[in-house]
Amino acid sequence: MTEKIGVYVCHCGTNIGRTVDCKSVAEYARGLPNVVVARDYQYTCSDPGQEMIKNDIRELGLTRVVVASCSPLMHEPTFRRTVASAGLNPFLFQMANIREQCSWITEDRGLGTERAKEIVAGAVTRVNFNEPLEVKKVPVNPDVLIVGGGITGIESALQIADSGKKVWLVEKEPSIGGFMSRFDKTFPTLDCAACILTPKMVSVGQHQNIELLTYSDVIGFEGYVGNFTAKIRRRARYVDEEKCTGCGQCEQKCPLSVPSEFECGLGKRKAIYRPFPQAVPGTPVIDKEHCLYFTKGVCKVCQKFCPRGAIDFEQKEKIMEIPVGTAIIATGFDVFDAERVKEYGYGRLPNVITSLEFERLTHASGPTAGKILLKNGKQPESIAIIHCVGSRDVNYNEYCSRVCCMYSLKTAHLVHEKTEGKVYEFYIDMRAFGKGYEEFYKRLLEEDVTFIRGRVAEVTDVAQNPSEKGKLIVVAEDTLLGIVRRIPVDLVILSVGLQPRKDAVDVAHIFSISRSKDGFFLEKHPKLAPVSTAADGIFIAGSCQGPKDIPDSVAQGGAAAANVLSLIDRKEVELEPTIAIIDENACSGCKICPELCPYHAISFDEGKSIAVLTAALCKGCGVCVAACPSGAIEQQNFTNRQLLAEVEAVSS
Amino acid sequence: MTERFEPRIVGFLCKWCAYTGADLAGTSRMKYPPNINPIRVNCSGRVDPTLVLKAFASGADGVLIAGCHPGDCHYTNGNMKTIKRFKLLQHLLDEFGIEKERVRLEWVSASEGERYASVVRSMTEEIRNLGPLNWKRNMEVIA
Numbered sequence: 001m002t003e004k005i006g007v008y009v010c011h012c013g014t015n016i017g018r019t020v021d022c023k024s025v026a027e028y029a030r031g032l033p034n035v036v037v038a039r040d041y042q043y044t045c046s047d048p049g050q051e052m053i054k055n056d057i058r059e060l061g062l063t064r065v066v067v068a069s070c071s072p073l074m075h076e077p078t079f080r081r082t083v084a085s086a087g088l089n090p091f092l093f094q095m096a097n098i099r100e101q102c103s104w105i106t107e108d109r110g111l112g113t114e115r116a117k118e119i120v121a122g123a124v125t126r127v128n129f130n131e132p133l134e135v136k137k138v139p140v141n142p143d144v145l146i147v148g149g150g151i152t153g154i155e156s157a158l159q160i161a162d163s164g165k166k167v168w169l170v171e172k173e174p175s176i177g178g179f180m181s182r183f184d185k186t187f188p189t190l191d192c193a194a195c196i197l198t199p200k201m202v203s204v205g206q207h208q209n210i211e212l213l214t215y216s217d218v219i220g221f222e223g224y225v226g227n228f229t230a231k232i233r234r235r236a237r238y239v240d241e242e243k244c245t246g247c248g249q250c251e252q253k254c255p256l257s258v259p260s261e262f263e264c265g266l267g268k269r270k271a272i273y274r275p276f277p278q279a280v281p282g283t284p285v286i287d288k289e290h291c292l293y294f295t296k297g298v299c300k301v302c303q304k305f306c307p308r309g310a311i312d313f314e315q316k317e318k319i320m321e322i323p324v325g326t327a328i329i330a331t332g333f334d335v336f337d338a339e340r341v342k343e344y345g346y347g348r349l350p351n352v353i354t355s356l357e358f359e360r361l362t363h364a365s366g367p368t369a370g371k372i373l374l375k376n377g378k379q380p381e382s383i384a385i386i387h388c389v390g391s392r393d394v395n396y397n398e399y400c401s402r403v404c405c406m407y408s409l410k411t412a413h414l415v416h417e418k419t420e421g422k423v424y425e426f427y428i429d430m431r432a433f434g435k436g437y438e439e440f441y442k443r444l445l446e447e448d449v450t451f452i453r454g455r456v457a458e459v460t461d462v463a464q465n466p467s468e469k470g471k472l473i474v475v476a477e478d479t480l481l482g483i484v485r486r487i488p489v490d491l492v493i494l495s496v497g498l499q500p501r502k503d504a505v506d507v508a509h510i511f512s513i514s515r516s517k518d519g520f521f522l523e524k525h526p527k528l529a530p531v532s533t534a535a536d537g538i539f540i541a542g543s544c545q546g547p548k549d550i551p552d553s554v555a556q557g558g559a560a561a562a563n564v565l566s567l568i569d570r571k572e573v574e575l576e577p578t579i580a581i582i583d584e585n586a587c588s589g590c591k592i593c594p595e596l597c598p599y600h601a602i603s604f605d606e607g608k609s610i611a612v613l614t615a616a617l618c619k620g621c622g623v624c625v626a627a628c629p630s631g632a633i634e635q636q637n638f639t640n641r642q643l644l645a646e647v648e649a650v651s652s
Numbered sequence: 653m654t655e656r657f658e659p660r661i662v663g664f665l666c667k668w669c670a671y672t673g674a675d676l677a678g679t680s681r682m683k684y685p686p687n688i689n690p691i692r693v694n695c696s697g698r699v700d701p702t703l704v705l706k707a708f709a710s711g712a713d714g715v716l717i718a719g720c721h722p723g724d725c726h727y728t729n730g731n732m733k734t735i736k737r738f739k740l741l742q743h744l745l746d747e748f749g750i751e752k753e754r755v756r757l758e759w760v761s762a763s764e765g766e767r768y769a770s771v772v773r774s775m776t777e778e779i780r781n782l783g784p785l786n787w788k789r790n791m792e793v794i795a
Contacts, residue, residue, distance in 0.1 A: 071675045072692065097690065100678030105769070106686040111658070115686040122689060512726050514669065516763040534668055534762070535726070578694060598728035621727035622698030626737070638693060644706050650689035651662055651710035652788065 003128050004036045006062040007120065008053060009098075010044035010069035016103040019112040025068065025098075028117045032124045036060055045075050050082045057086035064127045068096035068120045089132035091577075091637055096123035118650050125649035129641040133577045136615075140226035141325030142568045143168065147218055147507070150178020151550055152542030153330035154200050155557030156564075161209035163565055168322055169204065170232055171214045175279035177201055178332055182262065182276075182356065184363040184370075186550055187410040188440030198278045205280040215285055219319075221510050222599075224619065225537030226325045226573045236315040238286035239272070243310035246274075246282025250302035250311065258290050260367075264357045267367030272302045272311075277365065286311075326537045326567055328560045329521065331507055333498040333543040336390030336397065343458040344389065344494055350375040351472055352459055352492040354389075355404070355411060362414050372418050372491070380490035383415050384474045386456045387427040391497030399518050401497035401547040405431045408495045409440055412449045415493070423449045424487055426456045426476050434549065452487070454479045459492050498547040511538050520546045531560040536573070539563050578620040578637045584610045586632035593624040593633065659713040659779040661688040661772070664699045668726040669761050670718035676765035684769040685776040688716065695719065696757075697730030701741045704755060708745075711788045714754045714779040716771070721759040731759070753778050754785065 007029040011017035022040040029038035037056055041049050044067055056062055065088065067079050072095040080090035098116040106112045142165050146153045149171035157167045169176070180186075181201075183193040204210055213234060220231030239250075250272045260269035262276055269275070271291040274284045292299035293313060303311040338346035338354050346352045351374050353361075360366040361373070374380055385408050391401040408425060409432075416423045430451075432441040445451070454476040463469045464486070471488035478485050500519035501507075508515050513533045514522040521540045524532035531539045541560040542553040567573065582593075582602075589609040594602045601617035602624060604610075611632075622635040634640065665671040671692050677684065693699060696719025704715050717738065719731040738757045745755060756775055760768045 071678075073672065073675060097675075097692075100675040101688075101690050102678075102686060104678035104681055105684050107683065108686070111686045115689070118689055122691070509723065512728075514720075514724065514762045522762055534672070596733060598730070619727060621695040621730045622693065623695060623727065623730050623733050626698050626700035627733070635694075635698065638698060640700070640702070643691065643693070643700075643703055646691055647662060647703055647706045648710040650691070651660060651707045651712040 003034045003063045004061055005034045005064040005066060005124060005127060006053065006056045006060065007032075007035055007038040007066045007068065007124060008044050008049075009038070009040040009120070010049070010067065011040060011042050012069060012099055013042065016069070016099050019103045019106055019109050020098055020116045021109065021113040024113060025116045025120055029120050029124060032121060034064075034128060035124060036062070044069050045078055050078075053079070053082050054086040057083065057088055062088070063092065064130065065093045066096055066120065066123045066127050067093070068098045068116065068123065070099040071097045071101070091133040092127070092130050094123045094127040094130060096120050122646040122650035126642050126646040129639065129645050130637070131639070133636055135574045135577055137572045137574055138226050139572050140568055140570065141228075141323055142166065143322070143324045144564055144568075145170065145218070145228070145230045145322065145324040145327040146330060147327065148178070148330035148332055148542070148544070149173075149176030149204070149212075149214070150330060150332045150542065150553070151180045151197065151200075152332070152553040152557040153178075153328070154204055155554045156328045156330060156541060156561040157204055157210055158200065158207070159558055159561035160564060161207045165209065165565070165568060167210045168230070168324060169210055169212050170216050170218055171212070172217055173275065174215050174237070174285045175275050175281070176204060176212070176214060177276075177280070180550060181278070182363075183359050185410060185414060187406040188434075188436045190410065190413070194278065201278065201280040212281065213320075214281060218510060221327065224575065226567070228324050228327060228537065230322045230324055230327070232320045232322060234318040234320060236317045237283065238288070238311065238313055238315050239283050240310045240312050240315070241281060241283045243308045244283040245308060247307065248274075249305045249307065251284060253301050253305045255299070255301060256290060256292055258287070263360050263367050264354070266357060266360055326539070326564045327511065328539045328541055328564060329507065329511060329513070329544055330540070330542045330557060330560070331501055331504070331544045333547065334501045336496040336499050338389055338494045338496050340396060341389060344386065344456070344492070345459045345461075345472075346494060349459065349461055349472060349492075351380075351490060352494065355407060355493055355495045358411055358415070358493050362418065370418075372415055374490055379419050380421050381419070382422040382424070382489040383419065383491045383493065384424045384426065384472070384487060384489040385411055385493045385495060386459075386474070387425070387495050388455070389494040389496045390499070392428060397497055397499055397518065399547070400431065402431070403547060403549045404495040404497060406434070406437055406440070406549065409444045411493055411495070412444055413447060416447060416449060421490070424474070424489065425449055425451050426474065427451065427453060428455055434551065452476060452478050452485065498543060501544070504544070511535065513538060513540070518546070520544060531556055531563060537567065576620065578635060579615055579618040580613055580620065580622065580624055580633050580635050582611055582613045583632045583634070584608070586630050587611050588630045588632070590629060592627055592629065596623050596627055598623075657780055657784060659687055659776060659784070660711060661714040661716060661775060661779065662707040662712045663688045663690045663716040663718060663772075664693055664696065664703065665690050666696045666719040666726075666731075667692050667694055669720035669724065669759075670696070670768065672762035673760040673764045673768045676763065677769045680765050682765055682769040684772045687776045688772050695725070695727050695730035696734040697727065699734065699737075701737065701744065704741060708750065708754075708785060708787050709791065713782075713785045714756075714775060716756050716758065716775060718758045718760045718768070718771070721761055724761065750785065750787075751782055753782060
């Protein structure tokens with residue numbers, strides 16, 4: 001049968017039309033074999049544009065359709081639906097990308113038009129060999145995996161669990177809570193972080209639909225949308241979560257104190273510990289690196305005093321395999337390592353601290369019970385806050401970390417309130433973009449804080465005159481006055497930026513998701529699909545996608561939950577049928593392909609001496625197709641005939 | 653004055669990284685010579701050497717294969733198989749007398765629009781200097 005092909009060349013307003021002569025492309029298409037109609041149209045994706053295609057299918061009896069417009073990532077699903085609604089199999093449609101990879105990359109209309117013609121020729125030639133395909137529908141497992149128990153993951157978990165779906169919440173640390181649990185107050189309202197966070201943490205701990213796996217890591221994630229299997233390593237706590245009541249006897253009796261990670265090393269914890277008193281779960285962990293029993297074989301004091309016999313030195317790590325249908329990654333961020341900026345003296349000058357350390361100092365249950373103290377135990381009389389440490393700097397991170405301006409204002413407020421000292425803020429630009437943020441900045445301007453606009457050149461303890469003796473001198477160009485200033489202070493607080501977690505690269509590999517240039521996880525679309533990823537069924541939320549404040553993180557946590565729930569409520573999902581098929585008559589039994597398949601989708605039938613494909617496991621990479629020496633493997637919708645036809649057309 | 657030679661390059665782009673990166677170059681309105689015809693494949697590992705030979709035999713002056721950076725493959729390690737296959741392909745093309753600059757394997761992530769643009773720029777320039785391959789015409793002459 002001779003195919004009847006319809007070709008639609010889209011102007012996309014002037015997006016394509018400016019550098020591609022769409023009329024002449026359509027005219028050219030009319031001359032291609034089997035093309036019965038070719039039209040150019042202003043906006044093909046509009047309702048009338050789609051109607052035009054549907055009418056042509058019905059009235060002209062089109063058997064194949066080509067739309068030359070934007071990237072298939074944009075509107076391939078749209079036009080597949082269009083042709084399907086007119087009764088044509090959606091895979092008899094082919095998209096030609098003449099916008100992102102043609103009209104937008106050139107200013108030369110002549111060359112642009114030539115290229116568009118070739119791209120259209122490729123699509124038209126290829127579509128002759130497209131085959132109708134059946135889309136397989138598979139049920140969606142309603143259980144959800146959430147990775148990361150910070151405020152974002154907590155929000156997602158509660159939203160989903162409240163709807164009656166089961167959530168597996170995996171957290172690396174011994175407790176959920178994330179960075180927010182370490183903060184004192186939150187900007188711009190100055191409400192207490194713990195007061196708004198801990199009730200949510202408790203809800204997570206008690207929720208009947210949430211399985212909380214703390215002190216655990218996701219080490220594998222296989223499958224496809226609706227049907228994944230997560231492999232999770234539960235590290236040994238050496239405390240039985242079932243038996244432990246969280247009474248805290250063991251912590252009190254443990255004879256060994258070590259610097260607490262939670263307190264940024266400013267305070268101590270025991271070798272058996274909860275990171276902080278409101279930890280969820282309340283079960284402590286034994287730090288094997290330091291515990292006297294594990295290091296020296298003596299002690300066991302915790303075991304003696306535990307009234308419930310919950311201490312179990314023999315506990316082993318456990319590997320669990322959990323089937324889930326969808327996943328939300330909310331693994332958060334790392335704070336910038338201030339030691340990298342040598343000129344600010346962090347790590348060398350004792351009274352230079354980071355903003356996170358400040359949070360612990362000012363926290364009522366922190367190491368100083370909320371007092372702002374210098375290393376000598378005295379209260380500072382003057383304080384400098386330096387913005388953009390590690391951010392907006394080509395030497396470290398080029399991007400703005402978004403939260404530092406506002407938390408620096410909060411820091412200024414708190415430190416002034418507590419010490420009544422003189423506060424200087426060194427900023428580059430003040431970014432107060434959120435609701436109530438500009439107002440908060442205004443408030444601080446009236447609170448006796450001195451704002452100095454300029455990037456700090458260095459922090460030094462080398463005095464140049466008697467007034468600088470024993471002080472830290474902050475040297476910066478005041479760009480509003482146009483002079484270099486030296487401000488002597490007692491305490492310097494570095495407003496460190498946010499950066500991708502050290503293990504972000506591993507997480508990206510496990511979940512097969514991409515990262516953007518800055519190392520954060522890449523969303524499917526920066527504006528219209530901010531929590532989706534290129535991998536169906538896997539979502540990202542919060543600061544693992546880029547620096548975010550608490551309101552934005554919570555909003556994304558909710559958005560990801562809504563995306564997940566919408567998938568679950570659909571009950572089944574359609575799978576792209578671009579999988580491999582093996583022609584058993586052509587297979588020579590060479591055994592090359594089973595070795596190559598990363599998903600173990602190809603096995604070898606010894607009896608028939610042929611390779612056999614398990615369709616459900618195939619993800620459609622096509623590696624086996626390219627490797628088969630007998631040409632016995634084909635990839636649906638990417639068959640050799642289709643690709644060869646396209647290659648030939650665009651090459652000649 | 654003779655007309656400037658505009659090489660014809662066929663690009664096999666994996667849909668997860670290189671194709672998305674190429675889209676990003678366009679969305680960001682980066683300019684590069686419109687000398688490449690992109691063909692979307694799921695993985696660079698799908699690129700059968702036959703497809704590359706077909707491109708040259710049909711008149712292409714150059715072929716670009718672009719995929720995810722090693723370690724970032726959406727299909728675990730499809731691009732590692734591409735690397736191995738590419739080495740064999742280079743030997744084969746060498747036997748045919750095709751200059752090695754005419755075929756390139758490049759890694760372009762979904763966020764590297766600028767990298768894609770610069771790859772196409774440099775490749776177009778290199779092949780322009782080499783001149784047309786004329787494989788199709790030469791084959792017709794031999795036949």
